[in-house]
Amino acid sequence: MSTDVTAGGGHGAVPTGPDVPVRTPVPPRRGWPLYEVFLRGKRGLNHVHVGSLHAPDAEMAVHAARDLYTRRNEGVSIWVVRSADVTASSPDEKDPLFAPSGDKVYRHPTFYEIPDDVPHI
Amino acid sequence: MHEETVYDALTAAHGDDARWAFGTGFDDPLAGVDTTVPEGVHPADLGAYCLMLGDDALVLSQRLTEWVTRGPELEEEVALANIGLDLLGQARLLLARAASVGALGRSRGRATASIPDEDALAYFRDPDEFRCTGLVAAPGGDFGRTVVRLLVASTWRLALFVRLRDSRDPVLAAVAAKGVAELTYHREHAARWVLRLGDGTPRSHRRAQAGADGVWPLLADAFTATDVERRLTSAGVAVHPGELRQEVEGVLVHVLEQATLAVPPWPEDTAPSGREGQQGPELVALLRTLQSLAREHPAGTW
Structure with missing residues (x-):
């Protein structure tokens, strides 16, 4: 089966010719792996999860993340992680892990005054 | 002031929205730029050169x-x-510069008055x-x-723009200075793909090689100069394309070898053709698509 999918081979006003392979039925996509993207805009901030993307490998994922999630800003630090490598908590375990433990007030740092000029808290 | 989110930090650190289609406004693209034509330079030459690079x-x-x-x-x-948008931004500035020195050809007479000069040049010029x-x-x-051609074209253009930053024309120098970062990115993107396709599967290798074999002959007139380019190079405004040959060949050979691709034979130099307005049916078809909307609905908004 031919798998020549080209920019020029579609419908409408796109030029076609002997040099442009005609679009044939789209082959089944093997699919690129999914990566989770983390950005840190400035030193002193944490990397923050901003989304995910498909890429053929990790290096291309960083490259694509610069395009998709930043404005090609070279000063931004980018991490990518294969989504398959993320170990996540199960929603079924929600109660024991995330129950607010409202009775344990010492878990919540609510007794401190945060000065106005301290950022990122 | 501090940023609440990573997005705020990114916006603040950037501060230059100029490469984005949205939010840049569509007023005079050369506003605030010194558009004086350097002494001893024919405006017609400068205009023709800006059309070459803008086109x-x-x-x-x-x-x-x-795609x-x-x-x-x-x-x-x-x-x-996004790479296409970068190039469109470069085209807009260069066509506006061409218009600013009067290189409007027949386009101005065809476009209605409300259409900006650079749009008249893009949408109302004929292929020749x-x-x-x-x-x-x-x-x-x-x-x-596609990626082999992008590699070749961005390597050539980057080599040119690096040198053009010293142009005596303040607009060309500014356009080149801005474009260097963009073109570096374009070349990098293309090179990454050529490496992966060439050194990938047998099929990707075969198709990347076919791409290189098809693109290389297009370099035949990439390093030969028109009279306009020669005169402007002497005047310190343009760069003779022959100066780019060594750097361009070095980069392309390096990438192809790394990608385990055979470097196709270099074509014999030919006289400039496209630069002289000799265009083939491929450009005619491309312009039919590019210009159809603007010609059917001049100054249309939506």
Whole structure:
């Protein structure tokens, strides 16, 4: 089966010719792996999860993340992680892990005054 | 002041929205730039040269945006479209510069008065008034050929823009200085793909090689100069394309060898053709698409 999918081979006003392979039925996509993207805009901030993307490998994922999630800003630090490598908590375990433990007030740092000029808290 | 989110930090650190289509406004693209023509330079020469470089960008931009809705993956489609947008931005400045020195040809008479000069040049010139090279006008072909052509075209243009930053024309120097970062990115993107396709599967290797074999002959007139380029090079405004040959060949050979691809034979130099307005049916077809909406609905808004 031919798998020549080209920019020029579609419908409408796109030029076609002997040099442009005609679009044939789209082959089944093997699919690129999914990566989770983390950005840190400035030193002193944490990397923050901003989304995910498909890429053929990790290096291309960083490259694509610069395009998709930043404005090609070279000063931004980018991490990518294969989504398959993320170990996540199960929603079924929600109660024991995330129950607010409202009775344990010492878990919540609510007794401190945060000065106005301290950022990122 | 501090940023609440990572997005705020990114915006604040950037501060330059100029490469984005949205939010840049569509007023005079050369506002605030010194547009004095350098002493001893013929405005007609400068205009012709700006059309050459502007048309290269405009036409390659159109070739890249042909991939939109047809990309192998959404992420790659966005990347190619973004590169196309960068080039469109370069085209806009260069066409505006051409217009500022009177190089409007027949286009101004065809476009209604409310259409800006650079749009008149982009949408109301006929193919024989275009000055792009065959390197950018050739169809994109499959993805392998597309990335090889992007590698070749961005390597050539980057080598040019690096030198053009010292142009005596303040507008060309400014356009080049801004474009160098963009073109570095374009070349990097293309090189990454050529490496992966060439050194990938047997099929990707075969198609990348076919792409290189198809693109290399387009270099025949990439290093030969028109009279306009010669005169402007003497005047310190332009760069003779022959000066780029060594650097361009060095980069291309390096990338292809790394990608385990055979470097196709270098074509014999030929006289400039596209730069002299000799355009083939490929450009005619491309312009029919590019210009159809503007010609059918002049100054249309939506």
